[in-house]
Amino acid sequence: MAAIHIVKFIQSLNEKEIQVIDDYIQSIYLLSGSNQGESKQLKLFRYITQNKNNELTDSELSKFVGTPNLASLKYLLSEKIYDALILNKHIQNDAVF
Numbered sequence: 001m002a003a004i005h006i007v008k009f010i011q012s013l014n015e016k017e018i019q020v021i022d023d024y025i026q027s028i029y030l031l032s033g034s035n036q037g038e039s040k041q042l043k044l045f046r047y048i049t050q051n052k053n054n055e056l057t058d059s060e061l062s063k064f065v066g067t068p069n070l071a072s073l074k075y076l077l078s079e080k081i082y083d084a085l086i087l088n089k090h091i092q093n094d095a096v097f
Helices: 003-011 015-031 040-050 058-065 070-086
Strands: none
Touching: 003 040, 003 070, 015 040, 015 070, 040 058, 040 070, 058 070
16 A cells, blocks of 8 residues: 555554553554654544544644655555555454454
């Protein structure tokens, strides 16, 4: 899926999928040793999930996250989402999916 469509994809996720992805992105960020609160990827993800029923523009997202390079951030976020959803422990866990 192209990064351009990632907002609609994120808005279509159910609550369990959102939690799995949120936990994964947060754990990767914490393992990186950064202590700046939350990553831009996590900030973007949470903003999109909190605005599921709204039409979000790139300029709005860019302003909220504070980055001029939204396309790159969307791409990196999409990679994290796919990683989180295809981890074997989640695929085999019937309680999650």
